[in-house]
Amino acid sequence: MDQLLDILKRNQLSVTEGRKKILELFLKSPGALAHADIEKSTDASFDRVTVYRTLQTFVEKGIIHNIPTTDNSILYALCRDNCEAGHHHDNHVHFICDVCDKTICLEHVAIPEVKLPKGFKQNQTDVVISGVCSECR
């Protein structure tokens, strides 16, 4: 069965052209995507607003998560594995290349334990490393 349909149905979402196309984009792309990337790639076939709303919906359902960045851009990436809404969306490290500017999910680099001071409750941990990626060095 189609993977796209599967994901959408599993999350009780109506199956629409926009959602299929955007979800497909995430499945195909290796790294993280910015809103702008998505608009470009979908070739202006959807309204900006639809893209915003679709991304928002996907985040709420836990299909994608957003990645912290140092500039003011929002990056989205697929939640691989068994990622549930409201849970840790992420247990891998993100890498931002200073040269090509791409964000890469380092799927196999686990986030280390961090001990917080007394009184702090830990929910989600994001690790973002910048430097030069293996392509650009």
Next chain:
Amino acid sequence: MDQLLDILKRNQLSVTEGRKKILELFLKSPGALAHADIEKSTDASFDRVTVYRTLQTFVEKGIIHNIPTTDNSILYALCRDNCEAGHHHDNHVHFICDVCDKTICLEHVAIPEVKLPKGFKQNQTDVVISGVCSECR
């Protein structure tokens, strides 16, 4: 001697009302600040543009650094210790409280070592943890 003047002079910056006021704000505040926070706290005594440019200058000089966040906001925090422009700006963990929405620099929580795959060169590492802070629990 005045700490503000000292910092500005050391970085070869003209001493102006705006820079003094904004720098003072950073010295006084325990956590990180967003652009909006600064505009509010300075009581609209400066133009938006001035705030933007001042922050930009401070980042370039390595007086402050920006912190990655999951939403689309940029947070700035003072570089404590001996922080040079173009270097690691940061060796501590940042905490964002889901309740009060404040960002806190956990000065005494060191960033753990992360081993990257072959070919990746590490420059700066940011760790952002969200959850509930000690005030809000």
Next chain:
DNA sequence: AGCAAAAATGCAATAATGTTGCAAATTTTA
């Protein structure tokens, strides 16, 4: 398949955020 209800989309308007050029004001340098 066909129909009603529910959900999603597109459009328009609006808000929020960030940038640029340039003249006036302030700060530095000598």
Next chain:
DNA sequence: TAAAATTTGCAACATTATTGCATTTTTGCT
């Protein structure tokens, strides 16, 4: 203190994000 250099504020503009509502599409049911 005067000239040079820097910074500021204003205005205009660009980009990015949000909201309401009518129209279209999708779903669930018979």
